[in-house]
Amino acid sequence: GKSQKSTQDSGDTAKVKIAYQYGLAYAPLTIMQEQGLIEKNYDGDIEVEWVSLNSGSAINEGMASGDIDVACMGIAPFISGVTAGIPYKMYGTIAAQPHELLTNDDSIHSLKDITDDKKISVVNVGSIQHILLAMLAKEELGDAHALDNNLVAMSHPDGMTALMSGSVACQLTTAPYIFKAKEQDNIKEAESLDSVWPEGNAFIVGLVSDDLYENQPEIYQAVVDATQEAMDYINNNQEEAANILCQKEDVTAETMLGWMQDPGCVYNMKLPGVMDMANFMAENDFADKAPESFEAITTESAR
Amino acid sequence: MKNLRNQIVFIVAVLVVWQVVYQMGSFPELMFPSLGKIFQSLIKGFSRDGLGAMTLYSLSLIAKGLLIGIVLAFILSGLSIVSKTFYSIYHMVVSLCDLIPGVALLPLAILWMGIGEGTIILIVVHSIIWPMSRSIMDGFRAVPQIYIESGKNMGLGKLGLVTGIYIPASFSYILSGIRTGWARAWRGLISAEMIFGTTSSGAGIGWFIFMKRTNVDIAGVFAALLVIIAIGIVVEYGVFHTIEKMTLKKWGMSR
Amino acid sequence: MKNLRNQIVFIVAVLVVWQVVYQMGSFPELMFPSLGKIFQSLIKGFSRDGLGAMTLYSLSLIAKGLLIGIVLAFILSGLSIVSKTFYSIYHMVVSLCDLIPGVALLPLAILWMGIGEGTIILIVVHSIIWPMSRSIMDGFRAVPQIYIESGKNMGLGKLGLVTGIYIPASFSYILSGIRTGWARAWRGLISAEMIFGTTSSGAGIGWFIFMKRTNVDIAGVFAALLVIIAIGIVVEYGVFHTIEKMTLKKWGMSR
Amino acid sequence: MTQEQKGKTPVLDVQNLTKIYDNGGKGDGNEVLKNVNFTMNEGEFVCILGPSGCGKTTFLRCIGGFETFDGTVKVNGKEVTEPGTDRIMVFQDFNQLLPWKTVEKNVQYPLKIQGLKDKTKLREISDAALEKVDLLSSRTLYPHQLSGGMKQRVAIAKALALKPQIILMDEPFASLDAMTRNHLQEELMKLHQKEKVTVIFITHNIQEAVCLGTRILVMAKQGGIKMDVPNTIPKPVTPASEGYGQMWDMFNKALHQEG
Amino acid sequence: MTQEQKGKTPVLDVQNLTKIYDNGGKGDGNEVLKNVNFTMNEGEFVCILGPSGCGKTTFLRCIGGFETFDGTVKVNGKEVTEPGTDRIMVFQDFNQLLPWKTVEKNVQYPLKIQGLKDKTKLREISDAALEKVDLLSSRTLYPHQLSGGMKQRVAIAKALALKPQIILMDEPFASLDAMTRNHLQEELMKLHQKEKVTVIFITHNIQEAVCLGTRILVMAKQGGIKMDVPNTIPKPVTPASEGYGQMWDMFNKALHQEG
Numbered sequence A: 001g002k003s004q005k006s007t008q009d010s011g012d013t014a015k016v017k018i019a020y021q022y023g024l025a026y027a028p029l030t031i032m033q034e035q036g037l038i039e040k041n042y043d044g045d046i047e048v049e050w051v052s053l054n055s056g057s058a059i060n061e062g063m064a065s066g067d068i069d070v071a072c073m074g075i076a077p078f079i080s081g082v083t084a085g086i087p088y089k090m091y092g093t094i095a096a097q098p099h100e101l102l103t104n105d106d107s108i109h110s111l112k113d114i115t116d117d118k119k120i121s122v123v124n125v126g127s128i129q130h131i132l133l134a135m136l137a138k139e140e141l142g143d144a145h146a147l148d149n150n151l152v153a154m155s156h157p158d159g160m161t162a163l164m165s166g167s168v169a170c171q172l173t174t175a176p177y178i179f180k181a182k183e184q185d186n187i188k189e190a191e192s193l194d195s196v197w198p199e200g201n202a203f204i205v206g207l208v209s210d211d212l213y214e215n216q217p218e219i220y221q222a223v224v225d226a227t228q229e230a231m232d233y234i235n236n237n238q239e240e241a242a243n244i245l246c247q248k249e250d251v252t253a254e255t256m257l258g259w260m261q262d263p264g265c266v267y268n269m270k271l272p273g274v275m276d277m278a279n280f281m282a283e284n285d286f287a288d289k290a291p292e293s294f295e296a297i298t299t300e301s302a303r
Numbered sequence B, C: 001m002k003n004l005r006n007q008i009v010f011i012v013a014v015l016v017v018w019q020v021v022y023q024m025g026s027f028p029e030l031m032f033p034s035l036g037k038i039f040q041s042l043i044k045g046f047s048r049d050g051l052g053a054m055t056l057y058s059l060s061l062i063a064k065g066l067l068i069g070i071v072l073a074f075i076l077s078g079l080s081i082v083s084k085t086f087y088s089i090y091h092m093v094v095s096l097c098d099l100i101p102g103v104a105l106l107p108l109a110i111l112w113m114g115i116g117e118g119t120i121i122l123i124v125v126h127s128i129i130w131p132m133s134r135s136i137m138d139g140f141r142a143v144p145q146i147y148i149e150s151g152k153n154m155g156l157g158k159l160g161l162v163t164g165i166y167i168p169a170s171f172s173y174i175l176s177g178i179r180t181g182w183a184r185a186w187r188g189l190i191s192a193e194m195i196f197g198t199t200s201s202g203a204g205i206g207w208f209i210f211m212k213r214t215n216v217d218i219a220g221v222f223a224a225l226l227v228i229i230a231i232g233i234v235v236e237y238g239v240f241h242t243i244e245k246m247t248l249k250k251w252g253m254s255r
Numbered sequence D, E: 001m002t003q004e005q006k007g008k009t010p011v012l013d014v015q016n017l018t019k020i021y022d023n024g025g026k027g028d029g030n031e032v033l034k035n036v037n038f039t040m041n042e043g044e045f046v047c048i049l050g051p052s053g054c055g056k057t058t059f060l061r062c063i064g065g066f067e068t069f070d071g072t073v074k075v076n077g078k079e080v081t082e083p084g085t086d087r088i089m090v091f092q093d094f095n096q097l098l099p100w101k102t103v104e105k106n107v108q109y110p111l112k113i114q115g116l117k118d119k120t121k122l123r124e125i126s127d128a129a130l131e132k133v134d135l136l137s138s139r140t141l142y143p144h145q146l147s148g149g150m151k152q153r154v155a156i157a158k159a160l161a162l163k164p165q166i167i168l169m170d171e172p173f174a175s176l177d178a179m180t181r182n183h184l185q186e187e188l189m190k191l192h193q194k195e196k197v198t199v200i201f202i203t204h205n206i207q208e209a210v211c212l213g214t215r216i217l218v219m220a221k222q223g224g225i226k227m228d229v230p231n232t233i234p235k236p237v238t239p240a241s242e243g244y245g246q247m248w249d250m251f252n253k254a255l256h257q258e259g
């Protein structure tokens, strides 16, 4: 397919196209880009093309078309994609982020308090936020789909607007929105998600196309090494990293540092939870089937 | 008759080309499904995924949005005939508002209308009222002077001029505007439905497309497009062509 | 002159109302920022966030998209005059394609053009070519018969008729179509840029809006809208009004 | 300006009428009418002759209220600023009928606007008017299905049906054959005499002017009234009437002499 | 395209021309022309008289190639299926000028299409043509700035400038004053005699028909040729010419007699 064009240039310059999304969870990618880590880890000339896309669907489509070689996105669209047969594998997790179920309604203390007329906003049906809610619903109400009729799907900022203006009662969201929302005095956490999705479980994963993985092992290796190096940099130089990252998020460096120091914010290639998520999705109709095994959908660097 | 034949031949040709491209296998099957697969998705959509109900729901929203949009566009464009001051302001408002993407309006819309049907209809109305107003106003300004003079001479007041002269005399523009509006309404609705998915009160065909994309079921996306296209054919050749025949063509104002 | 005064008065009134609503404090400040804050965001956008470069990038994409869209729309609509068979087919294609939302085309667009400028331009072209073709074709069909007969009598061939008669005679429709196309191009571009963010060749104003929304910086969103509106004013009153004055008004074909 | 009949307010009073068409900004405007004065009493039938492009239509349009101008035009003492149903205009243009209405509806429409709602009454009036112009059999046709002369006749029927105080007619019979023309001239004369309608009538046909007019104007190329002559030949005027020949000659000479 | 005359092929040969306008589906079509036969030789000047709505314009439009019809129309032996520059039509409608071109450009445009590119030459021709219709001073105006008669004159100038083989004129002088009319009649006669142009000319003016035509047709209300008479009075014809009176009377009677 297309990848031939993008990865094997006529001359000796290799090419790789990387797609990722926007937000705090993608910090390692920002560092990789800013510091040229792939170029550094590749032995030879390499041209890296960075694109940002705003949805997992577009990334899946780019991967399926063979246009994208490496991508980072949420774990849920990855499970959907890999079970649908998109030829790619996870080369490692990228980040975990804190998730919370927020509410503006004082009468809500657990899922049981959410009556039929109360709406819950999640970023997307089938998104990780939706699955987390379903996990909680299964545990507490016995049915993963018990709250489906309360759901509205809106992007994080829209959901926040809705929550603040009272159009929805709850929102299951992630950093940094949970921090921003909780600055408002009428908004609090409704119920903790720790029982179903403990802090540090995978949220964003890194993917590599089968084509690149099989035919361009040097590039693949450079990507893996660069990701690891970026994570090490973030974990070891939090303040410097915050200085770089804060510009993109348009906040002060202190705020950024605060966000990064939240215990739920972890950058690591081997975070747990991927198969839990996959299996739960398969069992509860969120995906057609479960992947055969963790090994079948990952490369060695992720294991 | 000959037109119909041409059109059918063309559609068949497109389908054949599609299938041939598929058979050649130069595109990944996941992204470029076979006709059979699309057709299966269509059947499954209706029998299992509630595509029928979703389509009806979308149609009901479009009907409301179009109605509101058309009525408002007529009233406001009509006022722009009655008052020159209003014209200069409304013309500017149309030129500017038409540029503003629906998504950028969302935060305000949510604040104002909450979430739900109201906001979706607002987005639909926003997507049609400006281009329709533009068509209508441009049409009004191109009305031959002599009809207006004739109307004034017959004693028509400002409002009478709008309904009695301007609207029929610019009917070709208006119909053009309504057709554009209809297409815009679909597009606006589908993007609004994608932004505001809901599984509760009723979901539309935009949501269906969104879900299918999320699940990387491209055949499902194309199946939904087929439904939209089918509705488009019915409306274009059932409604618009009939209106055209009964008005513009009968009046000798269009060929 | 009087028009200009009215328009300025109106704009000032809108700003005043905005500020008053803000002062009343019935909306959360985060969602409904003050004028001052919006203005600050505007300054910051240009001085720090590269809004200037992004705007230029977006404009360059719009220019390309509009150019391709207009040229294609003219060629295809022109062909529809030359051949009746082509007309019946193209008319159907326009009616149907216009209904298809850009997002639904994305899978095909990505497959065909990959992710990058090409796809964005494709989406922009898709958002303008159909409504423009419709305007042009409707205009062509409303051209008074006598001009066409005159043209044929003077020895114009089919192509000559298109450029020598149909296009000037339906110029009011065409200009209306180009204005609609311009607005659609902005909207199409911004939604495409939101989906595609940055590519190797740059980021546009749509991405700026997306980032600001994601960061819940609503003042930033409004600042970007102000930029779009400012460009809109320049184009509407600088370009379109001038064209109108030099053509339709001079020819007595519009008031 | 010989027409100063004391005691009577004139139906129409034009003072210092000046009309300049601006030339789209470039060059001086085109001064078509310059300081025209003209008064007209009830029941007069004024025919206007003049070379092509001299400003006849413009003059009529100013009186009709279709143009902005300098000076004043008063109808029954009231200043004219816009069109009104007291002055019905039959335009020179063939395309003055509303293309989306049938012939019949075109005739009925102004009556409806005037408040006449009764369908049978409307039909009666329109039938009578169309009968007069010999178009009753075409009453369900749309304007685009009519010949040039037929369009003109419908416009005439429309004006006749309305029975306005003043009829302004801009070459209404130009595209009609001799027989139809004679017939319509008669109809117009009847209306004028029975209903005391005041008529201003532009024509290029000297014979027509002399036969119809109670007073005849000749306009000059520069847009002024060159001659303003009462027609003293008793009605009905035919080419055989006494004085017809001199009158015809006089106007013919006036028209052929430059300026 | 010099047409060698072998024996005498008629320039125009109309056989069994039948034209039915369909009535938008409802009712029978309107049969305007029925089995009309008509031939014309080079250099003839045919004037057509007939009541309003009888089908004169339709007849001309069929010859011009602007309508579909039954029967055959041949020009120089070639069947007419579409308009062509060998037959230039001056339409009855005032709005036949292209509104986006100035008077001058309207006259020059057909010449340009014919391949004449030289600007000074174009200007020369258009100036001469506009001079003939006395509109040289209006050459930079747009059609909407012209009076009705001026528009007609530009259309005539345009046709004259082209010097086609056949000119089809549909009441071209209807809105012109006597003087302009006389002047243009003379110009047309000159063109006809010098360049051997074949002319078909619709008019309602019997005098005009007798003065101009070498042959005069009268059409019947039902759309057929009722009379087809060669005009034997030697040119130039004036009302004082011998035989003029009888001729005038004959046509006047024919027009006034029903059917």
Ligand SMILES: Nc1ncnc2c1ncn2[C@@H]1O[C@H](COP(=O)(O)OP(=O)(O)OP(=O)(O)O)[C@@H](O)[C@H]1O
Binding pocket: D021, D022, D030, D032, D050, D051, D052, D053, D054, D055, D056, D057, D058, D059, D092, E144, E145, E146, E147, E148, E149, E150, E175
């Ligand atoms: N809308 C206009 N803009 C500019 N000039 C105009 C306009 N209408 C008319 N004129 C000019 O005014 C002059 C008089 O025009 P008008 O139509 O009054 O003539 P007219 O006497 O009615 O001629 P005709 O007998 O040919 O109809 C002409 O020179 C014409 O060019």
Ligand SMILES: Nc1ncnc2c1ncn2[C@@H]1O[C@H](COP(=O)(O)OP(=O)(O)OP(=O)(O)O)[C@@H](O)[C@H]1O
Binding pocket: D144, D145, D146, D147, D148, D149, D150, D175, E021, E022, E030, E032, E050, E051, E052, E053, E054, E055, E056, E057, E058, E059, E092
């Ligand atoms: N486009 C059309 N559709 C239907 N009927 C038409 C059409 N054009 C003309 N007619 C009819 O054909 C008949 C003849 O029209 P035509 O224009 O040839 O008359 P004409 O002899 O030129 O009359 P005039 O002297 O009034 O111009 C009329 O009865 C008219 O109603």
Ligand SMILES: [Mg+2]
Binding pocket: D056, D057, D058, D092, D170, E147, E148, E149
């Ligand atoms: Mg006039």
Ligand SMILES: [Mg+2]
Binding pocket: D147, D148, D149, E056, E057, E058, E092, E170
């Ligand atoms: Mg005619």
